[in-house]
Amino acid sequence: MKTKIAVAKGDGIGPEIMAAVLRIFEAANVQLDYEYVEMGKSYFDAGHSTGMTAAAKETIERLGLLFKGPMETPKGKGVKSINVTARKVWNTYANQRDFRSLNGVDTVFSKAGISINLTIVRENIEDTYGGIEHLLTNDVAVGRRIITRPGSAQVIRYAFEMARRKGYTKLACGHKANIMKLTDGLFLETFQEIAKEYPDIESSDIIVDDLCMKLVSRPELFQAIVLTNLQGDIVSDLCAGLVGGLGFAPSANIGDNISIFEAVHGTAPDIAGKGIANPTALLLSGILMLRYLGFTTAAANIENALLYTLEQGIHTGDFGNRSTQAANTDGFADAVIANL
Amino acid sequence: MKTKIAVAKGDGIGPEIMAAVLRIFEAANVQLDYEYVEMGKSYFDAGHSTGMTAAAKETIERLGLLFKGPMETPKGKGVKSINVTARKVWNTYANQRDFRSLNGVDTVFSKAGISINLTIVRENIEDTYGGIEHLLTNDVAVGRRIITRPGSAQVIRYAFEMARRKGYTKLACGHKANIMKLTDGLFLETFQEIAKEYPDIESSDIIVDDLCMKLVSRPELFQAIVLTNLQGDIVSDLCAGLVGGLGFAPSANIGDNISIFEAVHGTAPDIAGKGIANPTALLLSGILMLRYLGFTTAAANIENALLYTLEQGIHTGDFGNRSTQAANTDGFADAVIANL
Numbered sequence: 001m002k003t004k005i006a007v008a009k010g011d012g013i014g015p016e017i018m019a020a021v022l023r024i025f026e027a028a029n030v031q032l033d034y035e036y037v038e039m040g041k042s043y044f045d046a047g048h049s050t051g052m053t054a055a056a057k058e059t060i061e062r063l064g065l066l067f068k069g070p071m072e073t074p075k076g077k078g079v080k081s082i083n084v085t086a087r088k089v090w091n092t093y094a095n096q097r098d099f100r101s102l103n104g105v106d107t108v109f110s111k112a113g114i115s116i117n118l119t120i121v122r123e124n125i126e127d128t129y130g131g132i133e134h135l136l137t138n139d140v141a142v143g144r145r146i147i148t149r150p151g152s153a154q155v156i157r158y159a160f161e162m163a164r165r166k167g168y169t170k171l172a173c174g175h176k177a178n179i180m181k182l183t184d185g186l187f188l189e190t191f192q193e194i195a196k197e198y199p200d201i202e203s204s205d206i207i208v209d210d211l212c213m214k215l216v217s218r219p220e221l222f223q224a225i226v227l228t229n230l231q232g233d234i235v236s237d238l239c240a241g242l243v244g245g246l247g248f249a250p251s252a253n254i255g256d257n258i259s260i261f262e263a264v265h266g267t268a269p270d271i272a273g274k275g276i277a278n279p280t281a282l283l284l285s286g287i288l289m290l291r292y293l294g295f296t297t298a299a300a301n302i303e304n305a306l307l308y309t310l311e312q313g314i315h316t317g318d319f320g321n322r323s324t325q326a327a328n329t330d331g332f333a334d335a336v337i338a339n340l
Numbered sequence: 341m342k343t344k345i346a347v348a349k350g351d352g353i354g355p356e357i358m359a360a361v362l363r364i365f366e367a368a369n370v371q372l373d374y375e376y377v378e379m380g381k382s383y384f385d386a387g388h389s390t391g392m393t394a395a396a397k398e399t400i401e402r403l404g405l406l407f408k409g410p411m412e413t414p415k416g417k418g419v420k421s422i423n424v425t426a427r428k429v430w431n432t433y434a435n436q437r438d439f440r441s442l443n444g445v446d447t448v449f450s451k452a453g454i455s456i457n458l459t460i461v462r463e464n465i466e467d468t469y470g471g472i473e474h475l476l477t478n479d480v481a482v483g484r485r486i487i488t489r490p491g492s493a494q495v496i497r498y499a500f501e502m503a504r505r506k507g508y509t510k511l512a513c514g515h516k517a518n519i520m521k522l523t524d525g526l527f528l529e530t531f532q533e534i535a536k537e538y539p540d541i542e543s544s545d546i547i548v549d550d551l552c553m554k555l556v557s558r559p560e561l562f563q564a565i566v567l568t569n570l571q572g573d574i575v576s577d578l579c580a581g582l583v584g585g586l587g588f589a590p591s592a593n594i595g596d597n598i599s600i601f602e603a604v605h606g607t608a609p610d611i612a613g614k615g616i617a618n619p620t621a622l623l624l625s626g627i628l629m630l631r632y633l634g635f636t637t638a639a640a641n642i643e644n645a646l647l648y649t650l651e652q653g654i655h656t657g658d659f660g661n662r663s664t665q666a667a668n669t670d671g672f673a674d675a676v677i678a679n680l
C-alpha cells in the first residue's frame with residue numbers, strides 16, 4: 001500500500017515547481033499517494049482567515065505530513081503569515097535546513113574553493129514569533145520574547161538526535177546569553193543539560209554575532225547549529241546565501257504528530273506561469289521528506305540525479321554559468337529524470 | 341591649543357595596542373592631549389560595580405570624548421558588560437562601523453575578487469539590550485523588547501546625515517517588521533518618515549534574514565544599512581567577517597554629548613603582554629575619531645600609511661599571507677610611521 005501525504009501546491013510558481021517535483025518522484029517510482037489541499041493566498045481572499053480551508057486542516061491532521069510549495073500572505077493589518085501559522089498550529093517545533101555546496105552552482109565560497117556542508121536547526125514556535133506586542137503610547141512599542149524550557153528541550157533534543165543520525169561529531173548552540181541572560185540563558189542551560197545525554201556528540205556554544213562572523217569566514221568549523229527562532233531565521237538565510245540562495249536550500253518543519261516539508265523561497269509572481277522557475281529547493285525538501293518517511297533508496301537515487309544534473313551545468317535561468325544552456329522547469333526535470 | 345580627550349587603555353592587549361596607536365598619532369603630529377581614565381576589569385575587581393572610577397566618569401563627561409581599548413567584564417550574576425554600560429549611561433545612540441576590504445588582508449571575498457565597502461549604523465541603546473527580563477516560572481523566561489520613536493529617530497537621522505557626509509547615494513533599513521509588526525514596524529515607519537527629509541539619498545528597506553543572505557552573496561548591493569540594536573549587532577559581526585574579522589573593523593559610538601571610539605574585538609588575554617597584538621582595529625577607530633574631531637588631514641595621512649603598510653604585506657602574526665614576514669605590534673607601528 002502506498003503512503004499518503006497532503007500536498008499544497010502553493011502560490012505563484014508553486015504549482016509548476018510542484019508538478020516538476022512530483023513528476024521526478026513518479027519517474028523514480030516513489031510509492032506515495034497525494035491528497036491535494038486548499039491553502040494559500042487565494043483562500044485568504046476567499047475569506048478563510050488562516051489561508052486554508054477546514055477540509056485542508058482536517059486532511060493534514062489526518063495524514064500527518066504536508067508537502068508544500070511557496071505561499072504568499074496577503075498584506076494587511078492583523079493578517080498572519082500562513083507559513084508561520086502552519087508551523088504554530090501543528091507544533092512543528094524544529095526547523096531543519098541543510099546547506100551544502102552544489103557543483104555547478106557558483107557562489108563566492110565555491111570561487112574561493114570553500115565547500116559548505118552544515119545543518120541549521122531552528123526553534124520554530126517561540127521567541128518573538130509569538131507576536132505578543134503592544135503600543136504603550138504611539139511612540140513606544142513593546143514586544144515580548146518568551147523562551148520555555150520544554151520548548152527549548154524538544155528542539156535541542158531533535159538537533160542532537162539528528163546529529164547522531166547524520167553521523168555528525170559535533171553540535172553547537174548559537175545564542176546571545178551574554179545580553180539576554182534569562183531567555184537565551186534558559187535556552188543555553190537546556191542545551192548544556194541535554195548535551196550530557198549525548199556524550200558521543202561534542203557540544204559547544206557560541207555567541208550569535210561571533211557565529212555569523214565565523215560562518216562567513218570559516219564555515220567549515222561547523223557541522224550543525226541549534227538556535228532560537230529569530231536568530232535561527234537569520235542564520236539560516238545567511239547559510240542559504242553561502243550555497244547560492246533560498247533556491248538551493250531545503251526546509252523541514254518537524255513536529256511529533258505533523259511535519260511540513262516546504263520550499264521557503266518566494267512565490268515569484270513575476271515569472272509565475274512561464275514555466276521557467278527553478279524547482280531545486282522544493283526537490284531538495286522533497287528528498288529530505290523521502291528520507292524522513294524511510295524511502296532512503298529513492299531519496300539517494302533522486303539526490304544523485306539532481307547533483308549530477310547541476311554538475312552537468314544544466315540549470316534554470318535564475319542561476320548557473322553564463323556559458324551553459326538554460327533550461328526551463330520541465331527541461332530541468334527531464335534532465336533529472338534522465339539521470340535517475 | 342590642543343584638544344583634550346579621555347583615553348582608557350583597556351584590558352589584556354589593550355595597553356599595548358593603545359600605546360602603538362598613540363605613537364602613530366604622535367608621529368603624524370596629531371594635536372591631541374590625553375587624560376587617562378581608570379576603566380576595565382581591574383576596577384570591577386577593586387569594587388567599582390560599573391567597572392570605572394568616579395573620577396573616570398567625571399573626566400569623560402567633562403571632555404565628551406573617550407578613546408578606549410578592548411575591555412573585559414568579569415563573569416558573574418548581575419554583572420553588566422562595561423562596553424554596553426558605557427554606551428547606555430552616555431546615550432551614545434548610534435554605533436557606526438565601517439567595513440572595507442583591505443589589500444593584504446585575505447578573505448573569502450577578496451579571493452573571489454569581491455571588494456567590500458559598506459557602513460553599518462546600529463541603534464545602540466534600546467531593543468533587548470534594555471535587559472528587562474524575568475522568570476515567570478523556573479521553566480519560562482520572558483524578555484521585553486522596547487523600541488521607541490525618538491530612540492529610532494535619532495539613530496536613523498544620524499545614518500542619513502552620515503550617508504550624505506560620506507557622499508553615499510543610498511541607505512537601507514534592515515528589520516523584521518513582517519514578524520515584529522509593532523516594534524520593528526515602528527522603527528521602519530520612523531525610517532520611512534525621516535527618509536522624506538533626504539530626497540537626495542535613495543532609501544529602501546529589507547527584511548533582515550534576506551539582508552544577511554544578500555550580504556554573503558552580493559555585498560556590493562549596499563552602501564549603508566541602519567538597524568535596531570540586536571539585529572545590528574549580528575549584521576555588524578557578519579560584515580566584520582567579510583573583511584577579515586573584528587581585528588579590521590573600527591567602531592564609533594556617537595551621542596549628542598559624549599562619543600566613544602573603541603576596538604570591539606576581545607582582550608586576548610592569552611597573548612597580552614607579549615607585544616604581538618594587531619593594533620589595526622584600534623587604529624581604524626582612531627582614524628574615525630580624528631575625522632569626527634575635524635582632523636581630516638591627519639586622518640587621511642594615517643589611513644593611507646596604514647593601507648599601504650597592509651598592502652606591503654607587513655602584518656602581525658594573527659593574519660596575512662604565510663609568505664610574508666610577521667611583525668610584532670611595535671614593528672607594525674614602526675612600519676605605519678615610516679609610511680606616513
Ligand SMILES: CC(C)[C@H](C(=O)O)[C@@H](O)C(=O)O
Binds near residue numbers: 081233264518
Ligand atoms: C516569511 C517569514 C515569516 C519566514 C520566517 O521568518 O520564519 C521566513 O523568513 C522563513 O524563514 O521561513
Ligand SMILES: CC(C)[C@H](C(=O)O)[C@@H](O)C(=O)O
Binds near residue numbers: 179421423424604
Ligand atoms: C560584548 C557584547 C556585549 C557587545 C554587544 O553585543 O554589543 C559586542 O558584541 C559588540 O558588538 O560590541
